[in-house]
Amino acid sequence: MSGRAKISLYNGIVVEYGESTYALDPKGPSKSHYTFVSHAHMDHVQNPDPNSRVLASRETKMLAKARGFDLGRTTESADGVKLLDSGHILGARAISIGDEVFYTGDAAGRDRAFMGKCRTRKARVLITETTFGKSNYVFPPIEQVEKEVNSKIGMMFDKGRPVVLMGYALGKSQVLSHLFSSWSPLYFHEQVAKMNDVYVQCGVSLKSGKKVSADLSDLPRGPWVMVSPMMSSRNKLAQRLKKEYRAAFIAFSGWAADPGYAYSLGADFAFAVSDHCDYKELTTLVHDVSPEVVYTTHGFTQEFAADLRSQGFDAKPLAGYQTFLSEY
Ligand SMILES: [Zn+2]
Numbered sequence: 001m002s003g004r005a006k007i008s009l010y011n012g013i014v015v016e017y018g019e020s021t022y023a024l025d026p027k028g029p030s031k032s033h034y035t036f037v038s039h040a041h042m043d044h045v046q047n048p049d050p051n052s053r054v055l056a057s058r059e060t061k062m063l064a065k066a067r068g069f070d071l072g073r074t075t076e077s078a079d080g081v082k083l084l085d086s087g088h089i090l091g092a093r094a095i096s097i098g099d100e101v102f103y104t105g106d107a108a109g110r111d112r113a114f115m116g117k118c119r120t121r122k123a124r125v126l127i128t129e130t131t132f133g134k135s136n137y138v139f140p141p142i143e144q145v146e147k148e149v150n151s152k153i154g155m156m157f158d159k160g161r162p163v164v165l166m167g168y169a170l171g172k173s174q175v176l177s178h179l180f181s182s183w184s185p186l187y188f189h190e191q192v193a194k195m196n197d198v199y200v201q202c203g204v205s206l207k208s209g210k211k212v213s214a215d216l217s218d219l220p221r222g223p224w225v226m227v228s229p230m231m232s233s234r235n236k237l238a239q240r241l242k243k244e245y246r247a248a249f250i251a252f253s254g255w256a257a258d259p260g261y262a263y264s265l266g267a268d269f270a271f272a273v274s275d276h277c278d279y280k281e282l283t284t285l286v287h288d289v290s291p292e293v294v295y296t297t298h299g300f301t302q303e304f305a306a307d308l309r310s311q312g313f314d315a316k317p318l319a320g321y322q323t324f325l326s327e328y
Contacts (some may be wrong), residue, residue: 108279
C-alpha cells in the first residue's frame with residue numbers, strides 16, 4: 001500500500017487507501033471493503049453489510065451480541081492495518097491504516113482499574129474524537145477520586161444509608177464495579193449486571209454482587225453500595241431509592257468537571273471520571289501521533305482544532321465536511 005489516503009464522509013467516515021476502502025464506525029451498513037467497529041457503545045454498533053469485512057475485537061463482537069447486534073465474521077487484522085487498544089471500554093480499538101491514517105474511535109487518556117489508556121502510532125493523518133476538547137475539562141487523578149468516594153461511602157454507612165454509584169451501564173459501570181468492590185453488600189442494577197457478565201466471560205475479574213431487579217424486591221434497607229446506570233432524580237427507580245431507602249447518589253462522568261453537573265442531575269455528589277481523554281490527554285495524544293493533519297470529531301471539534309492550529313498543526317473539524325474532503 002502506498003500513496004495518500006483519501007477521506008470522505010458518507011454514512012460516517014470513509015478512508016480510501018491503496019486498493020481498499022475502510023468505513024470507520026459507519027452509521028449503517030457500508031459497502032466499503034472493510035467496516036471498522038471501534039467499540040460496542042450504541043452510537044458505534046450496527047449490523048454490517050455482509051459483504052464488508054468487519055474489523056473489530058472479539059470483546060466488541062461479544063458485547064454487541066449482548067446488546068442485540070450481530071457483527072458477523074470479524075477479524076482483528078488485515079493487510080497493513082493494525083487495531084490498537086483505545087482503552088475506552090473493554091474491546092475498544094483505534095485503527096492504524098498503513099502509516100497514513102490513525103483513527104482513535106473513542107479513546108481514554110489514563111489507566112482506570114483494569115482499563116488502560118489509548119495506545120497510539122505515528123501517522124500522517126489523525127482523526128480523533130474531541131468529546132472533552134475544551135481546556136476546562138481536566139480530570140483529577142483517579143486515586144484522588146477513589147479516596148474521596150470511599151470516604152463519602154464511609155460517612156453514609158455510618159448513618160446507615162446506602163449509596164448508589166452511577167455511570168454508563170457499559171464501560172463506566174464496570175470500572176466502578178472494580179474500583180469500589182471492597183464495599184459490602186454490593187448490588188448491581190440489572191443492566192450493569194448484564195454487561196458485567198460479558199466482561200467476566202472475557203476474563204476481567206469482577207466481584208459478583210447481587211442483581212437488583214427493577215421492582216427492588218429483596219433489596220434490604222440497611223447500608224449497601226449499588227452500581228447503576230445514570231439516572232436523573234426524575235427517574236422512578238431513583239425516586240424510590242431516595243424516599244424509601246434514603247440512598248445517596250454519586251454520579252461519575254467527564255461532564256462532572258462542569259460545576260453545576262451534580263445539581264442538574266439531582267445527584268448528591270459528582271466526580272469527573274471518564275472513559276474519554278480529558279483536554280490535556282487529548283493534546284498529548286495528538287503530539288504522540290505527531291500528524292501533519294488532524295481531523296476532529298465529536299464534542300468540541302471547533303475549539304480543539306483551533307487550539308491545535310495555534311500549536312502549529314493543520315487541524316479542522318470533520319463534521320462540517322459533507323462529501324469529498326481532500327487528498328489527505
Ligand atoms: Zn463510546
